[in-house]
Amino acid sequence: MTCSVTAPEILCKQPSEDRQFTMDFSNLLSGTEVINTIGSVSHELRGGGASDLTVYNEVKNSDSTAVLFWVSGGTNNSTYRIEIVVTTSAGQTIEGDGLLSVRDE
Secondary structure, eight states: OOOOOSOOSEEEEOTTOEEEEEEEOGGGOOTTOOEEEEEEEEEEETTSOOOOEEEEEEEEOTTSSEEEEEEEEOOTTEEEEEEEEEEETTSOEEEEEEEEEEOOO
């Protein structure tokens, strides 16, 4: 069985930054399939625990294959897991997971 990873890299930001990131679902969509709706966005400390991130303004990109979102906050030297659930034009429900590292460098 082969599984595709939604966001294989670890994204980075500094604690004081307010930044936009993208979660790309294109490797999980087939043919002309696109994202219809963004169902939910959740975040937690990697390994579990409450998150002090703020994730907001989630929108589809222009070709509806990715979700753009803004992130603020976070604690220095912490890593967070961000999960975005979407539904597609083919009726799929797909969960995308990514990691965000907060480092003051």
